[in-house]
Amino acid sequence: MKTYTNPAPSNWNEILKRPTKSFEEIEKTVSDIFNEISKKGDTAVSKYTSLFDGTSLNEIKVSEEEFSKAEMLIPEDLQNAIKLAKSNIEKFHKAQKTPKVEVATMPGVNCWQEKRAIEKVGLYIPGGTAPLFSTILMLAIPAKIAGCKEIILCTPPNKQGEVNPAILYAAELCGVKTIYKVGGIQAIAAMTFGTETIPQVYKIFGPGNQFVTVAKQWATRFGVSIDMPAGPSELLVFADDTAIPSFVASDLLSQAEHGIDSQVVLVSTSKTMIENTKAEILKQVEKLPRKEIALQALINARFIEVETDQIALQLINTYAPEHFIVCAADETFFVNNIANAGSVFIGNFTPESAGDYASGTNHTLPTNGYARQYSGVNLDSFTKSITFQKISEKGITAIGPSIELMAAAEGLDAHKNAVTLRLKKLQGN
Ligand SMILES: NC(=O)c1ccc[n+]([C@@H]2O[C@H](COP(=O)([O-])OP(=O)(O)OC[C@H]3O[C@@H](n4cnc5c(N)ncnc54)[C@H](O)[C@@H]3O)[C@@H](O)[C@H]2O)c1
Numbered sequence: 460m461k462t463y464t465n466p467a468p469s470n471w472n473e474i475l476k477r478p479t480k481s482f483e484e485i486e487k488t489v490s491d492i493f494n495e496i497s498k499k500g501d502t503a504v505s506k507y508t509s510l511f512d513g514t515s516l517n518e519i520k521v522s523e524e525e526f527s528k529a530e531m532l533i534p535e536d537l538q539n540a541i542k543l544a545k546s547n548i549e550k551f552h553k554a555q556k557t558p559k560v561e562v563a564t565m566p567g568v569n570c571w572q573e574k575r576a577i578e579k580v581g582l583y584i585p586g587g588t589a590p591l592f593s594t595i596l597m598l599a600i601p602a603k604i605a606g607c608k609e610i611i612l613c614t615p616p617n618k619q620g621e622v623n624p625a626i627l628y629a630a631e632l633c634g635v636k637t638i639y640k641v642g643g644i645q646a647i648a649a650m651t652f653g654t655e656t657i658p659q660v661y662k663i664f665g666p667g668n669q670f671v672t673v674a675k676q677w678a679t680r681f682g683v684s685i686d687m688p689a690g691p692s693e694l695l696v697f698a699d700d701t702a703i704p705s706f707v708a709s710d711l712l713s714q715a716e717h718g719i720d721s722q723v724v725l726v727s728t729s730k731t732m733i734e735n736t737k738a739e740i741l742k743q744v745e746k747l748p749r750k751e752i753a754l755q756a757l758i759n760a761r762f763i764e765v766e767t768d769q770i771a772l773q774l775i776n777t778y779a780p781e782h783f784i785v786c787a788a789d790e791t792f793f794v795n796n797i798a799n800a801g802s803v804f805i806g807n808f809t810p811e812s813a814g815d816y817a818s819g820t821n822h823t824l825p826t827n828g829y830a831r832q833y834s835g836v837n838l839d840s841f842t843k844s845i846t847f848q849k850i851s852e853k854g855i856t857a858i859g860p861s862i863e864l865m866a867a868a869e870g871l872d873a874h875k876n877a878v879t880l881r882l883k884k885l886q887g888n
């Protein structure tokens with residue numbers, strides 16, 4: 460838990476370096492596995508499942524029997540909690556539907572844009588150290604609302620070759636029944652190329668560890684698209700003296716417990732807030748079942764004291780956190796001026812866990828500074844915009860001469876002719 464007081468802006472990048480391996484360090488493993496899976500399909504998938512997940516499977520597709528058993532294993536109160544989260548996530552993502560955009564750019568020239576679902580999508584659900592069934596809600600719900608026709612899901616099996624029942628329960632609740640017990644790089648490669656068992660998809664979604672994230676980035680070389688790099692979780696909290704140290708500590712620990720390569724950062728204008736939060740962290744971490752993971756992640760934690768809200772904001776925008784919690788007297792200043800963050804949580808009673816599970820926003824978010832240029836998963840992630848146009852006789856008469864001139868100036872006479880022939884016809888020639 461390193462603490463810094465008024466670090467110079469020139470040192471921010473060094474102080475706030477992510478603890479994850481570089482793309483280059485993982486690239487070789489990823490490219491080797493991709494190569495093998497593209498050539499050997501299921502045989503290679505099975506080899507890597509046994510190497511990384513420690514299990515050999517005769518059948519990687521989840522059976523109807525496994526689905527039926529799963530539902531019986533989920534207590535009613537958990538089923539109800541999942542249903543409540545589903546309802547909120549549905550409400551928020553349905554509200555993201557936009558109407559068709561239609562404009563007559565000039566009389567007789569009608570242009571419009573409509574969204575169409577991506578037909579085949581692959582959802583990756585992390586399961587290495589915790590079965591993140593909540594991620595199913597975050598991916599399957601918008602995929603269904605968007606109208607994706609073929610939705611498949613990959614998730615790593617445990618050592619007994621099973622998938623956690625809550626994952627199966629949540630998937631079935633969201634109407635996804637095609638699940639493969641495959642995790643990590645091998646899952647991403649399988650969805651990229653297709654194997655004898657696993658279908659190829661057009662776009663791959665979902666968070667994962669560093670291997671999964673680099674694999675998704677690698678997949679884009681083979682024509683598949685991805686939602687965004689959504690790697691090890693991170694949280695930056697800005698807290699001034701209006702914040703509550705025990706709450707701030709609990710939020711920081713909530714993301715530290717994800718993995719040893721997670722990063723949490725506290726930025727504050729108050730030395731007392733930093734000291735009290737650190738003391739709270741040390742107290743709270745003792746009681747966590749994932750204490751060892753959280754303690755390792757805390758080695759990468761940063762506590763940064765700055766002089767003003769303005770400096771804090773610049774630092775936060777430089778870091779571009781996946782999650783940003785703001786508990787400040789002038790929260791509006793931060794809310795209005797945040798430029799780079801995956802998702803923002805405002806005030807003392809908005810824990811980041813709310814967005815992870817149930818408030819309605821999506822928890823699949825850009826990490827590692829990618830919040831500078833990527834959005835988190837949303838309804839549009841599952842659609843493409845297609846443009847349409849219809850030009851009338853009056854329209855082509857008005858726009859035609861300009862097109863002819865521009866085509867001739869580019870030296871593309873066939874383009875010009877496509878207009879000229881129509882204009883002549885209209886002129887009776
Ligand atoms: N950014 C987001 O939106 C978001 C959301 C949820 C979770 N997460 C992150 O997802 C991650 C989940 O990680 P996880 O590990 O628990 O599950 P995971 O499913 O992402 O990864 C498990 C797989 O990693 C592979 N693997 C493990 N060690 C390997 C190695 N040495 N070489 C190659 N492959 C290896 C295995 O195949 C295994 O199946 C966490 O880092 C969490 O913070 C991010």
Ligand SMILES: N[C@H](CO)Cc1c[nH]c[nH+]1
Nearest residue numbers: 591593594692693815822
């Ligand atoms: N915090 C994660 C996103 O970085 C999402 C998650 C799922 N379950 C718990 N948390």
Ligand SMILES: [Zn+2]
Nearest residue numbers: 692713714815
């Ligand atoms: Zn979380």
